[in-house]
Amino acid sequence: MRRSSARNLTRAGRLYRRRKFSQVITFLEPQVFLFRESYRYYYLLGMSCLHTGDFAGAFSYLQRALDIEERPEAMLGLGAVLLRRRQMDQALRNYLDLIDLDNRNKRALRALQWLRNLDNPEEVVEWFEDRRIRKILPPPGLYVPFPLLAGTGAILLLFILLLGFRVGSAYLSSRRTDLRPGSELVALSRSPDDLLETEGEYRYELTPTEVERIFTRVGDYFNANRDNLVRRELNRIAASNANDRIKARAALLRDYLITPDFSDFRDGFSWSEVNSDPVLHDRTYVRWKGRVANLRIDPDRIRFDLLVGYHTGQVVEGIVPVELQFAVVLENNNPVEIIGSVRADDDRSIQLRGTSIRIISQRELN
Known part of the structure; x- marks a missing residue:
């Protein structure tokens, strides 16, 4: 991590310990590209969202932190979010996993005791309103877990807690929502007046209503596993007047x-669609057929021009440079079908980073 990035996390940590949670969010969110693999970054953001009532953001950021590294403090935060969402069975599993990791964690044990005595999941809302929830959250600052201990006593404790859990499984199942990881990122919790930048020039000028509609569309596409359409709409947001x-x-x-x-490609874009608005289709995936031309084989990559649509030897729709970073046997004039990621730096140039390729047989062409 660069020194400036480390300083930024240190500053965010100070703000967090001072309970300036909104300032932490404002300071860190625009820096996501600097901290893609930083547990501390996502933990500070997730806990700050939790303390400000943005449970959708808290869920996604804390889940991302735990994807990077499994630590008790993030598990405590995620457990609270799951409780607030009334996902009691998932919260229970989270706390049990935490006990497996740190079987003397007093806050996790307290959370399990609360769950054991819970008659109605709706009571959880009161824990947040009267701030009792703080008793099962890590305090602001660095949380140091107790030494990891494993033994029959801990196993027996978990067994007793499971037997004593009073919330019926049927009731829990009716409220359980198995969301695709990341889906909470498309839930906008801020007011419509706080969605746009007021100054500057942008490729797409959107209204607050249009931003909300795009996020709704992204959520529908994402949960339907139509990731290519998600990529296109994310590009629209990135080039718009939506705020940072x-x-x-x-x-x-x-x-x-x-x-x-x-095996699973869907929702591809044609050459004419991509060529008409390259920036909108940057990093989307296409599945195009054509012929290989100007083949160049380097030690670490293969490059060629794809004559799009010319696999039949009749019409060239367009010519796009292709780069493959894996080995494959190719010759000039081979008819091929390729899946690749569009790379568009501007409106004038399109390149393709190939991820899969196959040679079209003569039988397919006849």
Whole structure:
């Protein structure tokens, strides 16, 4: 991590310990590209969102922190978020996993005791309103877990707590929502007046209503596993007058998108669609057929021009430079089908970073 980045996290940590949670969010969210693999970054953001009532943001940031490194303090935060969402069975599993990691964690044990005595999950809201929830949250600042101890006593304790858990599984199942990781990022909790930048020039000038509609559309696409359409809409947000916090949240969603292959590719874009607005389709995936031309083989990559649409030997729709960072046997004039990520630096140039390729057989061409 660069020294300036480390200083930024140190500053954010000071703000967090001073309970300046809104300032932590404002300071850190625009810096997401600097801290993609930083547990501390996502932990501070997630806990700050939790303390300010942004439970959607808290869920996504804390989940991302735990994807990077499993630590008790983030698990305590995530447990509170799950409780607030009335996902009691998932909260229970989270606290049990925490006890496996740190079987003397007093806050996790207290949370399990509360759950054991809980008659109605709706009572959890009162824990947040009267601030009792703080008793099962890590205090602001560095949380030091107790030494990890494993033994029959801990196993017996977990067994007793499970037997004593009073909330019926049928009731919990009716409220359980298995969301795709990252889906909470598209839930906008801020007021419509706080979604836009008021100055500057942008490729797409959106109204607050349009920003909300795009995020709704992104959520629908994302939960339907239509990741390519998600990428296009995220590009629209990135090039719009949406404010930096909205753009940072949209950028985070990219980490959850899946690279397609020939077995699951869907929602591709044609050459004419991409060529008409390259920036809108940057980093989206296409599945194009054509022929290989100007083949160049380097020690660490293969480059060629794809004559799009010319696999039949009749019409060239366009010519796009392709780069492959894996080995494959190719010759000039081979008819191929390729899946690749569009790279568009501006409106004038398109390149393709290939991820899958196959040679089209003569039988397919006949």
